[in-house]
Amino acid sequence: MGYMPHLKIYTTNFCSYCDRAKAILKSKGITDYEEMNIAGREGMREEIARLTGGRWDVPQVFIDGAYIGDDDALADLAHSGELERMFGMNENSSGNGKGNVDRRDVLIIGSGPAGLAAALYAARAQLNTLVLTGKEIGGQLSLTLDIENYPGFKDGHAGNLIQDMQEQAKRFGAAIEMGYVTEVDFSQRPFRIKTYGSEIEAQSVIVATGSSPRKLEIPGELDYVGRGVSYCATCDGFFFKDKEVVVVGGGDAAVEEGLFLTRFAKTVTIIHRRDRLRANPSIQARALDNPKMKFLWDTVVTAVLGNDKGAYGVRLKDVKTGAEREFKTDGVFIFVGHLPNTTLFEGKLQMDDKGYLIADKRQHTDVEGVFAAGDVQDHVYRQAITAAGTGAAAAIEAERFLAEMAGKAQPAAV
Numbered sequence: 016m017g018y019m020p021h022l023k024i025y026t027t028n029f030c031s032y033c034d035r036a037k038a039i040l041k042s043k044g045i046t047d048y049e050e051m052n053i054a055g056r057e058g059m060r061e062e063i064a065r066l067t068g069g070r071w072d073v074p075q076v077f078i079d080g081a082y083i084g085d086d087d088a089l090a091d092l093a094h095s096g097e098l099e100r101m102f103g104m105n106e107n108s109s110g111n112g113k114g115n116v117d118r119r120d121v122l123i124i125g126s127g128p129a130g131l132a133a134a135l136y137a138a139r140a141q142l143n144t145l146v147l148t149g150k151e152i153g154g155q156l157s158l159t160l161d162i163e164n165y166p167g168f169k170d171g172h173a174g175n176l177i178q179d180m181q182e183q184a185k186r187f188g189a190a191i192e193m194g195y196v197t198e199v200d201f202s203q204r205p206f207r208i209k210t211y212g213s214e215i216e217a218q219s220v221i222v223a224t225g226s227s228p229r230k231l232e233i234p235g236e237l238d239y240v241g242r243g244v245s246y247c248a249t250c251d252g253f254f255f256k257d258k259e260v261v262v263v264g265g266g267d268a269a270v271e272e273g274l275f276l277t278r279f280a281k282t283v284t285i286i287h288r289r290d291r292l293r294a295n296p297s298i299q300a301r302a303l304d305n306p307k308m309k310f311l312w313d314t315v316v317t318a319v320l321g322n323d324k325g326a327y328g329v330r331l332k333d334v335k336t337g338a339e340r341e342f343k344t345d346g347v348f349i350f351v352g353h354l355p356n357t358t359l360f361e362g363k364l365q366m367d368d369k370g371y372l373i374a375d376k377r378q379h380t381d382v383e384g385v386f387a388a389g390d391v392q393d394h395v396y397r398q399a400i401t402a403a404g405t406g407a408a409a410a411i412e413a414e415r416f417l418a419e420m421a422g423k424a425q426p427a428a429v
C-alpha cells in the first residue's frame with residue numbers, strides 16, 4: 016500500500032457539521048484518521064485559533080499538518096476529486112460513474128426529508144434511483160437535535176430521523192451518493208446533469224434542494240463567521256459556555272435555537288425588529304419564562320464588531336427613534352429566515368419573485384419530467400413533514416410520467 020496522508024479532524028459532541036465532515040470521509044472510504052474531540056478540554060479554542068489563523072469553531076480538518084478548513088472546505092475537496100487524489104484512490108471509487116455517463120430513471124437532487132422520501136417511493140417502485148446529497152448530507156434537519164413535531168415519534172424526539180430515512184431508502188435499492196450539481200440541461204430528455212467530475216443522464220428529475228440560512232448582509236457579518244458569528248446553535252453553542260450571546264430574529268427558529276443556547280450561555284438576548292415575537296405561542300411561553308433569556312424589542316443589528324480575536328459586539332439601531340449604540344456580546348447567532356437554493360435553475364425552471372420554484376399541486380414544474388419537492392418550492396410551511404409529503408408525491412408523479420413515456424399502463428398509486 017502506498018503513502019497514506021495523516022488526516023486530523025477537530026470535533027465536538029452534538030455537532031452536526033462535525034458529523035457531516037465525518038460522513039464525507041466515510042463516503043470516500045477514509046476511516047483511518049485522527050479525531051480530536053475537544054469537548055471538556057481546556058485551551059482548545061486557543062489551539063484551534065492558532066492552527067487555523069483565527070477561527071475557533073469545529074470541525075477543522077488538517078491533512079499532513081496543512082490546514083484544509085471546515086466541513087465546507089472538505090466537501091469542496093471531496094466534490095472536486097482532490098481528496099481521492101490526495102489519498103491515492105481510484106477516481107471511480109465514489110461509484111458515481113466518474114468519466115462515464117451514469118444513467119438513471121430518477122435523479123433526486125438533495126438529501127433532506129423531501130429528497131429521501133422521494134428516494135424511498137421511487138426505489139420502492141423499482142425505479143433506478145440516485146440521490147445526490149449536496150454539501151449538506153441530510154439537509155437542514157442535520158443542523159438540529161430536537162425534532163419534536165415529526166409524526167410517529169410518541170416521545171417527541173426524532174433524533175435519528177434522517178439516518179433512518181436514508182437506510183430505509185437504501186433498503187429498497189436507492190443509491191445515495193455525495194455529489195453537488197453544478198449544471199443542469201433540461202432542454203431535452205434524457206436530462207443531463209453535471210456534478211464536479213461526473214455526468215448523469217436521467218429520464219426524470221426531482222429537485223429537492225431546500226433552502227439555506229439568509230444572511231443579514233451587514234458589515235462584519237461574514238468576516239466573523241466561525242469567530243463569533245453562527246447560523247447554527249446546535250453546532251456552535253458549545254463554544255459559548257458561560258458567555259453572553261445574542262440571537263437575531265423573532266420567529267420559531269430564532270426562539271427555539273435561543274432556548275437551546277441557554278443550555279450553555281450565561282444569557283441569551285433576542286434582538287427583534289418588532290415589539291413582539293412571531294414564534295408560535297408555546298415556544299414563546301418557554302422563552303419568556305426562561306430566566307436566561309432577555310429581549311431587545313424594536314431593534315435591528317446594523318454591524319458586527321470585532322477584532323483579531325473575533326466578534327466582540329454588535330451595533331444596534333432602535334427602529335422607532337433611529338438611535339444607534341454598541342452592544343457587547345461574545346456571540347451572534349443569526350436566524351432571519353431562509354433563501355431557496357435555486358440559482359442553478361435560473362432560466363431553466365419557472366420561479367416566483369422570491370426565487371422559489373413553481374410547482375403545481377402534483378409537484379410538476381413547467382418542464383415535463385422535472386418535479387420539485389420540499390422547501391425549494393414552499394415558502395409557507397417549511398416543515399420536515401410537508402417536505403417529506405411533497406417528496407413522496409413527486410416520486411409518485413415521476414413514476415407515472417415514466418410509465419406514460421414508456422407507453423405502459425399507468426401504475427396504481429403505491
Ligand SMILES: Cc1cc2nc3c(=O)[nH]c(=O)nc-3n(C[C@H](O)[C@H](O)[C@H](O)COP(=O)(O)OP(=O)(O)OC[C@H]3O[C@@H](n4cnc5c(N)ncnc54)[C@H](O)[C@@H]3O)c2cc1C
Binds near residue numbers: 147152390398
Ligand atoms: C435549525 C433548524 C431546525 C429545524 N427544526 C425543525 C423541526 O423541529 N421540525 C420540522 O418539521 N422542521 C424543522 N426545520 C425545517 C426543516 O428542516 C425543513 O423544512 C426541511 O429540512 C426541508 O426539507 P427539504 O428536503 O426540502 O430541504 P433541505 O433539508 O434544505 O435539504 C436540501 C438538500 O439539498 C441539497 N442541495 C442543495 N443544493 C444542491 C446541489 N446543487 N446539488 C446537490 N444537492 C444540493 C442539500 O445538500 C440538502 O441535502 C428546521 C430547520 C432548521 C434550519
